[in-house]
Amino acid sequence: MAATGRSTTDGLFNRVNAPRVSQVIVDQVKVLIRDGALTPGDRLPSERELCQRFGVSRVTVREALRILEASGLVTIRVGAHGGAFLTAPSTDRVGEGLADLLTMSALTAGEVTETRKIVELGALPLIVERATDDDIDALFKLAEEGQAAVDEDAYTVDISARFHIRLAECAHNTALAMLIQSFHGPMLMSLREAREHAPAMGKRGTDEHRRLAEAIRERDLAAAQHVMSEHIARTAQRVSHGAEQD
Amino acid sequence: MAATGRSTTDGLFNRVNAPRVSQVIVDQVKVLIRDGALTPGDRLPSERELCQRFGVSRVTVREALRILEASGLVTIRVGAHGGAFLTAPSTDRVGEGLADLLTMSALTAGEVTETRKIVELGALPLIVERATDDDIDALFKLAEEGQAAVDEDAYTVDISARFHIRLAECAHNTALAMLIQSFHGPMLMSLREAREHAPAMGKRGTDEHRRLAEAIRERDLAAAQHVMSEHIARTAQRVSHGAEQD
DNA sequence: TCTGGCTTAAGGTTAAACCATTAACTGTTA
């Protein structure tokens, strides 16, 4: 019997799971969100009330709230009428998380840019097809703002990012817009240092933004793709300082 | 003087920033990670030691660790020689966060699938160009496994996801692979229920996987794009149960 | 009618204690 090394009780006993209490609370809240019982804008009970509801200490509840907050699911306000409020969905938090992981995973700028190229070029057909007059007006406006900023020597990567994010919205696909917006978080970081090295780079960038807007107005997909392709390629060079040849 | 409504003290006083102490700690750790002072596998000092280093209470340190953990930057082990360890970069956590935000943002399945189509189709040129023999072998192997699972009526979405994730790795671009992998997290969830409704759908799916692998082996981009295009379109139908016509 | 102060409800932080888990050591025993 015992000689087999595996008794007949094999499989009877499962590894006991003892997750953190705070994690259990987080999961409960997530379920409520998924099921629609909690929607953006809703306010969770106060910490002290949650203690009683869950039968745990306030510290534990607070840890759960920290996790939910870090996940971008709630924002917390202090003071009277404060508390944990379900956030309207925002990509900022996820973008930040993505940025952290990107910096940790030793991604080369070339890889990031290549990926960005795929997504932003891939979005162009939808954009060209679906952009409304309002969309196009907004793009021209942003391009002009960029131009003005360049003239005042006040061009920043944020202005460029705003254009790209607005451009993504022209596809009228929220998931796609969120994705591209997320990408521009990490890009911002990488570029922030590049800006020091090439402060005057805004000139051609805004120029291309304008040409991009024009191509979309004319519903000229090929032209848009051409400009975007060049635009991102130049970004890659800036980011890498030409150090990476990949 | 006072009639102007703005006194001469304008601009003298700046808004005082009082961020959470735990957030300050998180930021410090992130900087260390960014600067390479901390790399995956490293262990942070114990909670009690961090208290002394930062001059704060243990609860505050723990909140910071919760945030870092939720961001996927560290994993925490209990017991002797436990502690907070810098994680090797993993997309799982980000994918999970993405999934949470997706469920909250009322994205339609159509939007998600459309985005997935852009990314996965956009990746194909790179894949066809860069896939190694090992890559191709792995793809065929996964396709066969799927086939076998179908025969045993044991096909799951996880098997399909594994194929798509492995396929993404064939592009030899880590950023792109992470992105696609992140997307398959949320997809899994949406599909898990769809599986109930269409348990027999695996047949054509695995068939397409095999044809995809063949097209890549032949470096036939057009064929690969054709198959992938159809494949994702059918996924869209499954997810939406045909309820959304978009 | 403004201003300042008070109240109150909420999150932010601290302190000290205790529990649970894990790895390593140690000593006994067959």
Added chain:
DNA sequence: TAACAGTTAATGGTTTAACCTTAAGCCAGA
């Protein structure tokens, strides 16, 4: 000598209770 059992120490997990800070609302006095 090898295996087992007990002990110890390091470390995260949780609780409790107290106090601080913030913000909204109210109210009385100049």
